Amino acid sequence: MTDDTKLRRRPRGRRDDGAATRQQILEVAGEVFATKGVDRATGKEIAERAGANSAAVNYYYGGIDQLYGEVLVEAHRRLVAYDVLAAVAKGDGRPEDKLRRLIGIVIAAVMSPDRASWPLRVLSREVLAPSAMFEMLRERELLPKKNLLIGLIGELLGLPADNPAVARCCISIMAPVLMLLIGDRTVVARMFPAIIEGEGAREAMAEHIARFALGGLGAIAASLPPPQ
DSSP states (O other): OOHHHHHHTOOTTOHHHHHHHHHHHHHHHHHHHHHHOTTTOOHHHHHHHTTOOTTHHHHHHSSHHHHHHHHHHHHHHHHSOHHHHHHHHTSSSOHHHHHHHHHHHHHHHHTOSOTTSHHHHHHHHHHHSOOTTHHHHIIIIIHHHHHHHHHHHHHHHTOOTTOHHHHHHHHHHHHHHHHHHHSOHHHHHHHOHHHHSSTTHHHHHHHHHHHHHHHHHHHHHHHSOOOO
């Protein structure tokens, strides 16, 4: 009997065990991908470290590439969930206040003391060297969240979401966040120790980026031609 056959012939009533195994594989894979990258990771190693059958990665995820895609999606979801962002972006309040809150949520996650957690390390690797599974991450996590930001920036500028100026402003706001995401904490701390370490560092960084962003948006709005 093959390993795959053994997996497929689990007794009925074990769905909870299957879900637990699937989740355990995802957690272990996150650690392995964060440490080794997707190119040097193997399904066999991940399954063994998860205490699962050697064919488990194929059985539960259809192969290591698909598993890596699911890890990317889960990593971004854990960094900041869409529902959390949507509740702010679509809620009541001035757009300026909503943008400040969104920036605070994201900076709190990116500058988390738990910097060594695998979701942040996996995403850092993917940003620096996008893989073939980036499209899965883009479709399932990045685009929905980007659309929230674009809608909010468009509202602040009084422009439609597809206006190029809105996209440029989004990039300007996202750039420092990406720098904090991909920059190793120890390296950033050596360069700019005052902004990384110490009580209230995350709150101060979030407030600075929000003020900088709102100031830039105000300048861009002032430079736009009057509506026809």
